Amino acid sequence: VSVVLAVDIGGTKLAAAVVDDRGRIRGRGQVPAPVTTDPDEFFEGLVAGLMAALRGAGVLPDELAGVGVGCGGPMRWPEGLVSPLNIPAWRDFPLAMRLRAELDVPQVLVHNDAVALAVGEHWRGAGAGSDNLLAVTVSTGVGGGLILDGRLYHGKSGHVGHIVAEPGGPPCACGGRGCVEAIASGPSSVRWALESGWEPPAGTAADGLALSQAAAAGDPVARRAVQRSGRTVGLALASCAHALDVETAVVAGGFSRTGALFWDALRETFADHARMAFGAATRVVPSGAPADAGLLGAAAFVLLRERYGWEENRAAR
Numbered sequence: 663v664s665v666v667l668a669v670d671i672g673g674t675k676l677a678a679a680v681v682d683d684r685g686r687i688r689g690r691g692q693v694p695a696p697v698t699t700d701p702d703e704f705f706e707g708l709v710a711g712l713m714a715a716l717r718g719a720g721v722l723p724d725e726l727a728g729v730g731v732g733c734g735g736p737m738r739w740p741e742g743l744v745s746p747l748n749i750p751a752w753r754d755f756p757l758a759m760r761l762r763a764e765l766d767v768p769q770v771l772v773h774n775d776a777v778a779l780a781v782g783e784h785w786r787g788a789g790a791g792s793d794n795l796l797a798v799t800v801s802t803g804v805g806g807g808l809i810l811d812g813r814l815y816h817g818k819s820g821h822v823g824h825i826v827a828e829p830g831g832p833p834c835a836c837g838g839r840g841c842v843e844a845i846a847s848g849p850s851s852v853r854w855a856l857e858s859g860w861e862p863p864a865g866t867a868a869d870g871l872a873l874s875q876a877a878a879a880g881d882p883v884a885r886r887a888v889q890r891s892g893r894t895v896g897l898a899l900a901s902c903a904h905a906l907d908v909e910t911a912v913v914a915g916g917f918s919r920t921g922a923l924f925w926d927a928l929r930e931t932f933a934d935h936a937r938m939a940f941g942a943a944t945r946v947v948p949s950g951a952p953a954d955a956g957l958l959g960a961a962a963f964v965l966l967r968e969r970y971g972w973e974e975n976r977a978a979r
């Protein structure tokens with residue numbers, strides 16, 4: 663049985679698991695993301711989480727077939743240099759190289775966290791059995807991962823967030839206008855809500871979580887903001903379904919857990935725009951367990967390399 667170390671790097675927590683080739687999680691480790699601007703200190707925090715997972719599984723680093731990592735973007739792929747939006751300590755941080763040196767493992771494969779989610783959902787989740795699957799994470803940014811003809815489509819960074827959903831719409835960090843990310847992400851939705859008169863409760867940060875809570879409590883502007891995000895994601899999914907014959911679309915991220923408000927808007931918009939038989943047949947579902955799907959996907963980069971992995975030196979072509 664081969665075992666790998668799977669790692670999920672987010673802005674608030676760093677999670678790791680030892681996973682075997684049957685998709686079983688043998689041990690876990692999790693640490694809060696270190697609050698620091700020092701890249702090495704942040705890395706040391708990560709290593710503590712990894713060691714906890716190895717101890718929990720009773721596995722030594724030299725027994726690992728490799729390490730798979732899902733990390734927030736942007737990043738340079740496949741080199742594994744990461745600059746996660748919500749981890750200011752890391753800018754062009756050589757994560758793959760540092761992990762290879764730290765653990766002395768044969769391979770370290772780092773990809774976008776939304777890509778890891780897509781792989782996890784395809785291997786062991788909502789999309790098992792689908793030839794074509796799209797996973798979208800609606801969070802600080804909007805990212806995506808794609809399985810085509812049963813294999814991971816590598817792309818470079820998962821730019822589904824920059825599909826245009828509103829011509830001439832709000833300016834986007836990418837330099838364009840009206841991208842899905844510029845409308846539907848947490849920060850974009852908060853910006854729209856504030857401009858439309860929403861005020862977070864006193865002493866609360868104006869962020870996506872506060873907006874979700876206000877929507878759940880019935881605040882009309884917050885409700886419209888969450889619906890606007892859902893509609894925009896629904897539009898993007900309809901376009902992708904047509905372009906790529908997507909059979910299963912999985913949505914994760916903060917708003918995907920807000921329930922009917924987000925999902926009704928998303929599904930209605932999707933159904934309005936995906937009318938041909940194959941588009942209408944696309945299953946659009948929330949990720950059941952996004953944290954575990956991300957870890958299983960990261961593990962599968964290494965464990966099922968023919969289907970989901972890649973050559974680390976691919977950039978050297």
Ligand SMILES: [Zn+2]
Nearest residue numbers: 824834836841
């Ligand atoms: Zn954009």
